[in-house]
Amino acid sequence: MKPKLTTFLHGLFLLAIAVVILFPLYWMVASSFKPSGQIFQMPPAWLFHPQLHGYGAAIREGDMLRALLNSVIVTLGAVALGIAVGAPAAYGLARYSFKGSAQVQFWYVTNWMLVPVVVLIPFYLLASDLRLINNPIVLIVIYQTFVVPLVVWLLVDQFRAVPVALEEAALLDGMSRFGIFLRITLPLTLPGMTVAAILAGIFAWNDLLYAFILTPSDFARTAPTVMMTYLGGYIIPWGRVMASAVMITGPVVIGGIAIHKYIARGLTLGAVK
């Protein structure tokens, strides 16, 4: 009897947490499909005729598709550059101990803790001098301030987990240093690499602050920035807001589900023994 009761309570507790987390998501998705009159109806309209008004308005008037494309460009660019710079840095820190290597590693981590708004104005002045305002490159580069530390922080341990003996065996097999990194170390750290890439991608995708200031024009806006433009008038177009929110949140949720599998696997592969 008793174990059954605790199982039941356990389940109830989990259910409660799930409701707290999932209800806002449900509300967002449901509202995006509701006719505007029913969004604030009380009691809530649990049953309604779904319609795509909100999405149509977001795409037509908010130019959401272009904004999403801009977001994709900036996110992919930031992740690619972050991995290209961060992975070799992490590899170096993991494999070679040199004077100050611990400090360098700590410096990366502290950079990650930087409050974004603190460097916003210097970055703006710099971007303006370089005539990079409204250019996606400026976001890609500035995101590295946060993406590279994240990648380094996650990957140093990943590389450390790959036994040195594997690389030495490859060295004796006649492989070059870079070949070893590419063909032995990289495949073995792919799960960790994926987690780092997705977390970095979520950061870049979600950023509002830098995008709002550095790419303000209609043609250069990223998706989260578009949301801000909805808030300027006398009435807030909630259907459109919710539809845009769904389009922005969708990829993040998918990304989260994708890394969940890797994190559950514990990020280890059991390479030797």
Next chain:
Amino acid sequence: MAEIQIEGVTKRYAATEVLKRLDLNVTQGEFMVLLGPSGCGKTTLLRMIAGLETPSTGRILMNGQDITLAPPAKRDVGMVFQSYALYPHMTVRQNISLGLRLRKIDEKEITRRIEFVANLVQIAPYLDRKPRALSGGQRQRVALARVIAREPSVSLMDEPLSNIDAQLRMVMRAELLRIHRKVGMTTIYVTHDQEEAMGLGDRITVMNFGHVEQIGAPDEIYSRPANAFVARFIGAPRMNLINARYRAGANSIEAPGIHAPFSASEFSAPSGESIILGFRGEDATPGEAAAGEVTIEGRIDVVEHLGAQMEVHLRLDDGQEAVLRRPRNESWREGDRMRLVVPARNLHLFDAESGAALRTAYH
């Protein structure tokens, strides 16, 4: 096939000297075992031959050619790692063929070699599995196959049997010998297990604290240890070493319960009066001494039954201990007195201070 010469190699890490001006020759086709306690520098030496470490001073020659600073890939050496170091994301076949592909060996030859080594080490059924799906012994065989397939001039093995269980280790040891006889590769094998060293080596290099204590064939090292360290390290149970005094006037070596007549011509003079007298348990028999024999007497402290034999711990009158094994049908009891006889030719003498062997003649 190649010979290796190590000339005056020293290795320092910061303040610690791991190897001290070490010299060693490994001849063509030889199975050389580097034996010593952990931290004696044997693995460091192996890694320097592989090119994974660089000597601080000294030279390493392969077939007379200086390879001290050559990168690992240019040395034509293969290595079996203690952890096997199989590439986990590749199949057994890919593990073996990678080194061959990188050396631009043609596909037909690669296929032939894979087939040959797979049969040699009996892994043919597992060629398309990944290392994860193999047992420890099978991984061991794959690691061996990977090196043999490369046909390197020298194969290096770093405690390859230390990660598998005792029974399998015996099987693999015999297997290693069989393969070595068949392939005839120059092999340098690192272990801390003296029994493994005795069983495998054509010659053994006994190392301690970064220098060589003795180099020789297993039998030579066993019967003529160059010093007390080697005497203590080789053989199970280990050699009994008894602290004694050399009485020059009486021409004898004495300790309580021991009397050993010796003339000064049979050994070089010790640095002081103290001397270490050594004998192996199997050279001692219970009984009365005849001419030229040495007697050792004490009280039996502990008798351990080991199945076919029993291990008798003898305590000399001054508290020193000697251990020997006797057949199980003898009836030794704790508390009994026991008198042992050792032929003088089986007695070892070491300087108490330097540990160096003192006997000039064994007869």
